[in-house]
Amino acid sequence: MKNPVAQFLVNALLSALIAAGGLALYDRLVVRPALVIGMVDVAEVYRAKETEFTQLLTRTTLEEDRQKALLMARAFAQRLPVALEELPRDCSCLVILKSAVAGPTPHTLDLTPLLRRKVDAP
Structure with a gap:
């Protein structure tokens, strides 16, 4: 034994x-x-696109260019919600608005550049 x-x-x-x-x-x-939290500044992305479209519309007097700018704005409006839905899958994290974060932590990721790339891509 x-x-x-x-x-x-x-x-x-x-x-x-x-x-x-x-x-x-x-x-x-x-x-x-x-523990990982992704934050995104949607307002910053929106303001940048708004400025871009405004500049396109004010720089030209041609109706063709105006229509092109409006098509770009429509495409942005369609891509933004899709890109926002993809962010949690891309980072495997909870995604919240940057304005809701009181202070960043070592586990906080800024996903604003990723959102910007997603909405700029055709």
Whole structure:
């Protein structure tokens, strides 16, 4: 027969290793991703696009250029909601408005440049 104390110690060590592995896996897959918060300044992106469209409309007197600017504005209005819906999937995080953040943390990501690229892309 084997020593019962040795068997107990082996079982206890194996149980402790399995529990530690489970906790580490839980930390990596559940806890840490939940700590990441993405913030986006939609107003900044909107104001920049608004300025761009206003400049396009005021620089030209040709109806063709005005129609082109209006088409660009319509495309932006269609891409913005889609881009906002894609942000949480892209960062695997909760996305909130930048104005709702009292102060950034080490786990806060600024997703405004990503949103800007998404709405500028055709």
